[in-house]
Amino acid sequence: MSAPDFPGPELPPLRDVVNRHGLLASKALGQNFLFDEQLLARIAAIPGKLKGANVLEVGPGPGGLTRALLRAGANVTAIEMDKRCLPALAELAEAFPGQLRVIEGDATKVDPATLFDGAWHVVANLPYNVGTMLFTGWLSGQAWPPAWLSLTLMFQLEVAERIVSGAGSDAYGRLAILSQWRATPRIAMKVHRSAFTPPPKVMSAIVHVTPAAMPEGVSARMLERVTEAAFGQRRKMLRQSLKGLPGALDALDGLGIDPARRAETLTVEDFVAIAKALS
Structure with a gap:
């Protein structure tokens, strides 16, 4: 019982x-x-x-x-x-x-x-x-x-x-x-x-x-595209992994993110900022 x-x-x-x-x-x-x-x-x-x-x-x-x-x-x-x-x-x-x-x-x-x-x-x-x-x-x-x-x-x-x-x-x-x-x-x-x-x-x-609150001005689909590209080649520098995404390298420059970094070093907020710049 x-x-x-x-x-x-x-x-x-x-x-x-x-x-x-x-x-x-x-x-x-x-x-x-x-x-x-x-x-x-x-x-x-x-x-x-x-x-x-x-x-x-x-x-x-x-x-x-x-x-x-x-x-x-x-x-x-x-x-x-x-x-x-x-x-x-x-x-x-x-x-x-x-x-x-x-x-x-x-x-x-x-x-x-x-x-x-x-x-x-x-x-x-x-x-x-x-x-x-x-x-x-x-x-x-x-x-x-x-x-x-x-x-x-x-x-x-x-x-x-x-x-x-x-x-x-x-x-x-x-x-x-x-x-x-x-x-x-x-x-x-x-x-x-x-x-x-x-x-x-x-x-x-x-x-x-x-x-939680959703950051303003960010496309969920764009964030998916950015992370898919960045982590699809996670051992490569961002300048390589993101070069196929139009505007991504310019976004890194505008945000002051070193393109020599790798995806796993960027915070969630960094990825959101990149997606926002591209949205």
Whole structure:
């Protein structure tokens, strides 16, 4: 039986649910299940109070994180493409009437804006094979602020470090700039590989992201073009990596940025200034 300090209806242990439905984690779908309900409750608490809030969850699997979100009072829309998991999720929907909507499908092909009337949070133990793609999609585009209020996402630790890294670090690159130029990311929690079933080969981490003010006069597409060129040849000097981008070298000169520098030495603010000059 579930621990007595968990609010809401009494639920069977997650391992029992997985065994009863024959839900072995699928390597092809990038599945690694978390069974520690105290840990799952801590993850669900990272965005803050969720009572009555809309939450998008991608890849809920057997519903471990889902039940933690439901216990927190969230209205959860879960997108799951593994048909085997649907009966277990249906049981959760029955246990929490009106709080859980399950959509069978591929989250990379679903526009969350069509699922909610108002703003929403994203909380997910993302499948490793599509996590970065979904994350960059939520951060991209010219429209800002976004309709989402926060992103609380599980990544491989290496990816999480790339998201929060600063200039000069080996992990610093396009992902850091995309994540930081108009949002604030942080590593909220590290999760040891032994917490998962089956254990992945690498450590994981929860990244929490909230929107920040978007710098004025900057085209998101231009910033993408600048960083793509600069980090596409990151070991080369900027005079080489940016020479194919019209006006880029003149922008460096106007901003007082030495063209002999390499991309990883420029701050997020430097890249924003270059993109602004070219926008």
